Amino acid sequence: xxxxxxxxxxxxxxxxxxxxxxxxxxxxxxxxxxxxxxxxxxxxxxxxxxxxxxxxxxxxxxxxxxxxxxxxxxxxxxxxxxxxxxxxxxxxxxxxxxxxxxxxxxxxxxxxxxxxxxxxxxxxxxxxxxxxxxxxxxxxxxxxxxxxxxxxxxxxxxxxxxxxxxxxxxxxxxxxxxxxxxxxxxxxxxxxxxxxxxxxxxxxxxxxxxxxxxxxxxxxxxxxxxxxxxxxxxxxxxxxxxxxxxxxxxxxxxxxxxxxxxxxxxxxxxxxxxxxxxxxxxxxxxxxxxxxxxxxxxxxxxxxxxxxxxxxxxxxxxxxxxxxxxxxxxxxxxxxxxxxxxxxxxxxxxxxxxxxxxxxxxxxxxxxxxxxxxxxxxxxxxxxxxxxxxxxxxxxxxxxxxxxxxxxxxxxxxxxxxxxxxxxxxxxxxxxxxxxxxxxxxxxxxxxxxxxxxxxxxxxxxxxxxxxxxxxxxxxxxxxxxxxxxxxxxxxxxxxxxxxxxxxxxxxxxxxxxxxxxxxxxxxxxxxxxxxxxxxxxxxxxxxxxxxxxxxxxxxxxxxxxxxxxxxxxxxxxxxxxxxxxx
Numbered sequence: 001x002x003x004x005x006x007x008x009x010x011x012x013x014x015x016x017x018x019x020x021x022x023x024x025x026x027x028x029x030x031x032x033x034x035x036x037x038x039x040x041x042x043x044x045x046x047x048x049x050x051x052x053x054x055x056x057x058x059x060x061x062x063x064x065x066x067x068x069x070x071x072x073x074x075x076x077x078x079x080x081x082x083x084x085x086x087x088x089x090x091x092x093x094x095x096x097x098x099x100x101x102x103x104x105x106x107x108x109x110x111x112x113x114x115x116x117x118x119x120x121x122x123x124x125x126x127x128x129x130x131x132x133x134x135x136x137x138x139x140x141x142x143x144x145x146x147x148x149x150x151x152x153x154x155x156x157x158x159x160x161x162x163x164x165x166x167x168x169x170x171x172x173x174x175x176x177x178x179x180x181x182x183x184x185x186x187x188x189x190x191x192x193x194x195x196x197x198x199x200x201x202x203x204x205x206x207x208x209x210x211x212x213x214x215x216x217x218x219x220x221x222x223x224x225x226x227x228x229x230x231x232x233x234x235x236x237x238x239x240x241x242x243x244x245x246x247x248x249x250x251x252x253x254x255x256x257x258x259x260x261x262x263x264x265x266x267x268x269x270x271x272x273x274x275x276x277x278x279x280x281x282x283x284x285x286x287x288x289x290x291x292x293x294x295x296x297x298x299x300x301x302x303x304x305x306x307x308x309x310x311x312x313x314x315x316x317x318x319x320x321x322x323x324x325x326x327x328x329x330x331x332x333x334x335x336x337x338x339x340x341x342x343x344x345x346x347x348x349x350x351x352x353x354x355x356x357x358x359x360x361x362x363x364x365x366x367x368x369x370x371x372x373x374x375x376x377x378x379x380x381x382x383x384x385x386x387x388x389x390x391x392x393x394x395x396x397x398x399x400x401x402x403x404x405x406x407x408x409x410x411x412x413x414x415x416x417x418x419x420x421x422x423x424x425x426x427x428x429x430x431x432x433x434x435x436x437x438x439x440x441x442x443x444x445x446x447x448x449x450x451x452x453x454x455x456x457x458x459x460x461x462x463x464x465x466x467x468x469x470x471x472x473x474x475x476x477x478x479x480x481x482x483x484x485x486x487x488x489x490x491x492x493x494x495x496x497x498x499x500x501x502x503x504x505x506x507x508x509x510x511x512x513x514x515x516x517x518x519x520x521x522x523x524x525x526x527x528x529x530x531x532x533x534x535x536x537x538x539x540x541x542x543x544x545x546x547x548x549x550x551x552x553x554x555x556x557x558x559x560x561x562x563x564x565x566x567x568x569x570x571x572x573x574x575x576x577x578x579x580x581x582x583x
Contacts, residue, residue, distance in 0.1 A: 004421070004430040006323040006364055009439075009466060011459065012479045020484040023520055023545035030519070030548050031578040033092055039079040040571050041557055042108065044116040044132065052199055054187055057231040058165065062116050063498060065558025065569040069446040070124040071145045075560055075567045076101075077574075078117045082108055084129075084152075088145060089565065092578055102139065102152040104131050115163040120182075121449075123171035127152070128182050134163045138180055138208060138218060156208050156218040162186050164204070168236045168453070179209035179221070181237050183244070201228050203235060203252065205244060205425075224428060228252035233418065233441035234455045238470035243431070245468055247420040247441060247455060254428040277366035278321065284354045287329075289346040289367075291320065299338060304346065306331035311361065313344075323361035327352055363419065363435025422476065432476065442490065443499035445561075447480070454480065456501065456508075458487035465505065481505035484543060486520055493518070498559035500566075507579060509566055511559050517548040517568060519579060548577050 046060050068074040074088040082104035089095065108114060114132040122128050124144065129137040138156035142149040164184040172179045184204040207222040226246070234247040246252050278291045293302075293315070305312040308328050313321045328351035336346040350357075360367055418441060422432040440458040445465070447454050452468040463486035467478045483501065486508055490496060493510060501508040507521045523541040550556075550568060558569030566577040 004433045005319070006361065007432050007434045007476065008324060008362075009434060009436075009457075009477050010475070010479065011464065015464075015479060015482045016462065017482070017484050017523075020523070020543070022485060023489070023543050026544040026546050028544075028546065030546055031092065031581065032548060032550070033095055033576040033578075034551065035087070035095060035098065035574045035576075037079065037085075037098065037572050037574060039081045039083070041569060042078045042080040042082070042117055043557055043571060044114060047113070050187075052187075054199060054201060054231045058185060058187060058201075059115055061497065062118075062165070063558050063560075064116065065560050065567055065574075066119055066121070067446075067560040067562065067567070068121045068144060069449040069503070070121060073562050073564055074145060075569075075574075076119065077558060077569055078104075078119070080108075082106070082117075082131075084119065087567075087574060089576065092565075092576060095576070098574065101141075101150070102129075104129075105154075105157075106131055106133065106135070108132065113163065115165055118165040118167075120166045120169045122169040122180055122182075124449075126171050126180060128166050128169040128180065130164060130166050130184070132163055132165075134161055135159050136166075136182070136184070136206070138182075155210075155216065158220070160184070160204075160206070162188065167203075167232075170237050170239060170241060172241045177209055177211060179207055179241075180218075181205065181207045181241050183235055183237055185231070185235075187231075201231050201252075202226070203228070203232065203246070205237070207241070225255050226252045226423070227255045234420075234444055234453070236452045236468070238425075238452060238468075239450065240470065242425045243470055244423045244425065245420065245452065245470075246423070247418060247436065249418050251419060251421065252423075253430075254423070276368040278360075279368050279370050280360050281370050282350075282357055285350055287348040287350065287357065287360065289348065289360065291344045291346075293338070293342050293344055295342060297338065297342065297344075302336075302338070302344060304336045304344075306334045306348075308351070311346075311348075313346075321361065321364070321366070323364055326357045326359050326362055327355055362437070363417075363433065420477075422470075434477070440487070442487070443501070445501050445503065447503045447505075456483070456499075461485050461488035463487045463490070463508065465501070483508045483520065484523070489520065497556060500559055500561035502561050502563045502579070504563045506563060507561075509559075509561055509579075511556050511568060513555055515550050515552065515556075517550070517566060517577060519546040519548070519566070519577075520544075521546070550575050 041064050046055055064077055066076045076084055076086050078084055083100045084102040085098040086101045087098040111133045117130060117132045119127055119129045125141055127139045127141050129139060136158055137154055140153050140155050142151050144150055164186045167183050167185050169180060169182040186202045187199050188202050190198055190200050203226040205224045208218045209221045210218045228248055228250050230248050230250040232246045232248040237244050278289055280287055280289045301316045303314040308331050309325050311325055330349040330351055333349040334347060339345050418436040420434040420436055421430050424431050442456040442458060442463055444453045444455050454465050454467045456463050456465045463483040464479055465481040467480045469476055469478060490510060495512040496510050497513045499510045507519055509519045511517045521544045523543040525541045552570050552573055554570035554572060556568055556570055560567045564580045566579055568575040
């Protein structure tokens with residue numbers, strides 16, 4: 001059985017600013033323009049049977065405003081007349097009305113259990129569209145933004161089962177064959193599931209192709225389905241169509257055709273239970289790792305590399321275990337031997353004596369910790385003071401050890417950490433896994449439309465932007481930008497709904513459910529001399545925070561950022577906030 005490589009995200013230290021002092025509130029007004037819509041946005045509210053957190057994440061927080069990343073400052077929305085409306089901004093002071101570019105052929109009001117319509121800008125000349133009823137459209141648009149060559153024409157139109165939303169799509173040209181790969185998201189009811197909510201998340205990877213150039217006919221050539229128990233934070237197909245990356249709270253896996261999700265999960269679970277890759281034990285001073293070896297294994301077949309916080313075990317040129325250790329070890333004193341029972345025994349000496357390790361290699365789930373009864377009793381005794389059979393046994397004590405009400409939102413972590421997985425498009429197996437730990441997912445943004453979307457994660461107090469590169473097998477995720485202290489700042493915004501940043505990283509912005517938009521600019525050089533009072537040193541640059549308040553009581557339904565502007569969509573209005581006022 002092939003084991004997925006455990007990877008890590010490598011932070012570029014030069015992109016971090018340890019001396020960042022915070023955002024200075026600027027009262028400088030931002031030009032804001034308002035357009036009234038001819039017809040209301042086609043909002044679909046959650047039904048009574050869509051009551052889970054996953055329904056809320058996927059459909060209740062859906063962004064109804066779509067940015068065409070191939071054309072700067074061009075946004076689209078779908079109204080309740082079934083029209084796709086476009087606004088392309090050349091000059092803020094000469095704004096036209098949004099124009100209709102396409103009309104859905106079906107009357108959406110006839111469907112009771114539909115989802116919101118969704119679209120994705122696949123390339124500069126192709127768009128994928130879902131009407132929310134389970135029908136997929138693939139549309140050739142011509143060069144968008146050029147009225148002479150822009151004409152939206154349906155090239156593929158088919159019913160694909162239960163309603164879905166489109167979360168990503170790409171265009172592929174190989175030799176003479178043109179194909180489009182699309183990622184569809186559904187939340188399905190699992191009738192046999194007696195545990196939890198009874199729902200699971202289905203991601204379908206559909207590829208349609210034009211095999212015969214003469215007929216212009218597109219047809220489905222491949223359909224694969226992944227299943228999981230949580231809505232992915234991020235999911236995107238690689239530009240060459242050879243793989244898929246998913247960041248999620250709970251893991252996904254491909255489901256074999258004709259097999260339901262629960263069976264697949266049970267099989268996978270029993271396989272894991274059957275045989276852990278390694279067993280490990282620990283004392284206060286050291287750890288012992290035991291790995292079963294194939295018969296006839298010799299010392300020459302094995303290479304074990306110890307580093308202060310890293311281990312790498314290779315057997316006959318095959319990597320068995322590799323990754324960052326939970327804590328530091330004395331790598332020079334650590335040893336390994338082959339035992340008579342054909343097993344490899346590794347002894348790791350702890351640098352921090354007395355520390356209990358919850359896991360051996362960070363994010364690795366292939367091992368099993370064995371505790372002896374004496375150890376369990378000692379742990380129980382050590383934790384005894386934290387429990388009591390009485391409710392509030394000592395009310396006069398001045399300060400309780402921890403008061404959950406004093407915790408900030410940014411201090412609360414999930415029981416399980418999220419992970420980022422890469423799946424191979426041919427074998428449908430996981431090839432790379434990154435444990436995201438407590439690095440909270442914040443948002444995604446398309447920086448370069450020819451590349452995969454970037455994702456932004458919290459790192460300590462900062463927010464770090466990562467660009468996936470599927471072609472770089474050894475370094476798949478590049479740290480390209482940092483938004484200082486934004487991880488901490490956004491945690492205090494309890495009513496936040498959408499998060500975005502400019503494709504050139506010049507600012508990040510978030511909006512609340514109603515009215516308010518917060519903008520956080522990157523530090524810029526000061527025109528006047530400013531001193532830090534505490535340290536008495538000159539401050540060379542300052543980062544600004546700005547707040548815009550929209551003149552509306554309607555909830556915000558869509559939010560998009562470009563280098564120049566922020567677009568905010570409500571039920572009846574489209575607002576433009578000019579962020580780059582220097583031009």
